[in-house]
Amino acid sequence: MFSILFDINLKKVNRTNTMNILKRQKTLIVLALLGIIGGCNKGEQESASSPVNVAVWQAGLPDHTKDPLNYIGTVTAGKAIDLSFQVSGTVTSFPVLEGQYVTKGQLIAAVDETVYQTQYQAQAAQLRLAKENYERISEVFRKGSIAEIRMLEARSQYEQADAAARATYQNVAHTKIHAPVSGYIGAKLLDAGATAGPGVTIAKLLDISSVNVDVPVPEAEIGKYPKGTQATVRIAALQNRALKGIVDQTAAIATAGSPNYTVKIKLPNADRSVKPGMACNVFFSNKLKTTAGQATNNLVIPIEAVQVDEQGKRFVYVADTLANKAARKQVTVGNLSNDGIAITSGLSGNEKIITSGIHKITDSTSINIVNP
Numbered sequence: 001m002f003s004i005l006f007d008i009n010l011k012k013v014n015r016t017n018t019m020n021i022l023k024r025q026k027t028l029i030v031l032a033l034l035g036i037i038g039g040c041n042k043g044e045q046e047s048a049s050s051p052v053n054v055a056v057w058q059a060g061l062p063d064h065t066k067d068p069l070n071y072i073g074t075v076t077a078g079k080a081i082d083l084s085f086q087v088s089g090t091v092t093s094f095p096v097l098e099g100q101y102v103t104k105g106q107l108i109a110a111v112d113e114t115v116y117q118t119q120y121q122a123q124a125a126q127l128r129l130a131k132e133n134y135e136r137i138s139e140v141f142r143k144g145s146i147a148e149i150r151m152l153e154a155r156s157q158y159e160q161a162d163a164a165a166r167a168t169y170q171n172v173a174h175t176k177i178h179a180p181v182s183g184y185i186g187a188k189l190l191d192a193g194a195t196a197g198p199g200v201t202i203a204k205l206l207d208i209s210s211v212n213v214d215v216p217v218p219e220a221e222i223g224k225y226p227k228g229t230q231a232t233v234r235i236a237a238l239q240n241r242a243l244k245g246i247v248d249q250t251a252a253i254a255t256a257g258s259p260n261y262t263v264k265i266k267l268p269n270a271d272r273s274v275k276p277g278m279a280c281n282v283f284f285s286n287k288l289k290t291t292a293g294q295a296t297n298n299l300v301i302p303i304e305a306v307q308v309d310e311q312g313k314r315f316v317y318v319a320d321t322l323a324n325k326a327a328r329k330q331v332t333v334g335n336l337s338n339d340g341i342a343i344t345s346g347l348s349g350n351e352k353i354i355t356s357g358i359h360k361i362t363d364s365t366s367i368n369i370v371n372p
Contacts, residue, residue, distance in 0.1 A: 051368040054326070054357035056319050057302055059349055073215040073233065073265070075278040077206035080186065085111055085196045086174040094192045096203070101272075102179045108203060111196055113175040120168040123161070130154075130161035183207040186276065206276055211269045213245060215282050216260035226250065230285040231265050235278050243267055243274070247284075299347060300340045305355045306333060316347070317354040317361060319369055326354060328363040 089111030096108055134154040141151040186204035196202055213233055217225065225231075229247040234240045248266040255262060265282065267274065305316050314333055317326045331346030347353075352369070354361070361367060 051324065051366040052326075052357050052360045053370050054317075054319065054354045054361065054367045055371050056352040056369055057305065057355045059299060059301060059347060059351045059353055071215045071217060071282045071284075073213040073280050073282045075235070075267075075274055075276050075280060076212045076214055077183075077186070077208050077276045078210040078212055078266075078269070079181070079183075079207035081180060081183075081205040081207070082201040083108055083177050083203045083205055084199050084201050085109075085177060086198055087111065087116065087171050088195070088197045089113070089115070089175060091190055091192050091194050091196050091202070094188065094190065094202075096185050096188070098185050098188050100185045101183070102185060102205070103182045104179055106179045108177040108179055108185075108205075109190075109196075110176045113172055116168065116171040116175055120165065120172050123165040123168045127158075127161040127165040130158040134158040177202070179205060181205070181207050182209075208269055208272055208274070208276065211267050211274050211276065212248070213265040213267055213280060213282060215263045215265065216255060216258065217263050219254065219259050219261060222250065222261045222263070225263050225284050232283045232285070233265065233267060233280050234283075235274065235280040237278050238273060299343045299349050301343055301347075301353055302355050303336065303341045305353045305358070306331070306341055307358065317358060317363075318347075319352040319354055319367060321352065321369070324367055324369075326361045326363065326365045326367050 091109060092112050093107070093110040096102055096106075102108065134157070137146065137151050137154040140146050141148065184206045186206040188203050190196060190202045213231075225247055227247050227250060231245045231247060233243045233245055235243070245265040245267040247263055249264040251262040251264075254260060301316070306314050307316065308314055313330055315328050315330045318329055319325075320327050329346055329351070332344045334342030334344045336342075354367070357367070
């Protein structure tokens with residue numbers, strides 16, 4: 001009987017020990033799992049607090065006084081006028097010199113008017129006779145003494161004589177050339193004593209109250225400078241004084257024998273200090289004149305920097321270098337070009353714009369700039 005009771009108690013003890021062991025094992029498993037989970041959470045927290053590596057692009061409104069990319073241009077007259085006679089003859093007077101400033105209406109040159117004066121005087125005499133004849137016949141016609149046809153013939157002869165006299169008088173007037181505008185004599189192509197022909201240029205008159213700067217631009221860059229683009233012109237002969245101009249024309253075809261296109265800049269020249277032929281450095285701006293005459297920034301940034309949210313609004317991330325965080329900026333975009341996309345509002349123009357690592361950041365994410 002004792003042995004039976006001992007066996008029973010032993011079995012109870014073994015069962016109790018086994019249950020205790022199982023409980024301890026369960027406890028260890030739970031603790032291990034909690035440790036793993038805690039470790040994961042700690043890793044996630046450490047990962048969340050680690051700064052994200054990003055690359056940035058430095059925005060900047062053009063400072064063309066420091067821009068290494070510039071163009072060489074040549075000053076040309078705002079208006080170049082070829083002066084020529086409308087009649088032929090021997091040049092009797094040519095009182096101006098090359099480079100001389102002349103005022104509007106000033107005599108430039110004259111040819112011998114003798115032949116034309118003779119022709120005019122003959123026609124003027126014919127005109128006087130025709131007029132007297134017409135007046136006499138008209139008086140007789142009013143009295144009813146002659147037929148109307150006689151009066152009409154006399155009037156026709158008078159009108160023809162008047163036209164002929166006017167034409168010969170114009171020939172006399174055309175023996176002299178006067179300056180149509182104020183400007184400089186750019187060239188004299190004849191001298192006194194030479195024979196001038198109708199339409200043959202004898203001198204060039206340059207109006208430089210405003211001047212042009214002709215700039216050859218490669219075909220790959222011509223689209224960057226449409227009409228209205230602002231430009232800064234510096235001329236060595238004028239101590240590199242900065243002059244402000246604006247693109248007035250862009251050539252539609254390339255210069256003969258060259259892949260370049262001519263961009264023409266209009267430059268005010270009230271003091272006439274800028275002379276045709278001067279060489280200059282030209283720096284173009286990305287500011288365009290709107291139809292209202294206001295300047296607008298044409299900041300262009302890499303297209304990959306622009307993102308779109310759920311509402312369809314476009315934004316970029318800029319780097320706050322003081323806090324080392326990303327800052328979201330809503331922007332308005334303009335035209336797309338080979339250089340990127342234009343930003344018309346939302347940026348001041350001096351931000352560091354994040355261009356890579358964007359998918360890993362949100363507003364206020366800690367960042368590490370890898371290309372400072």
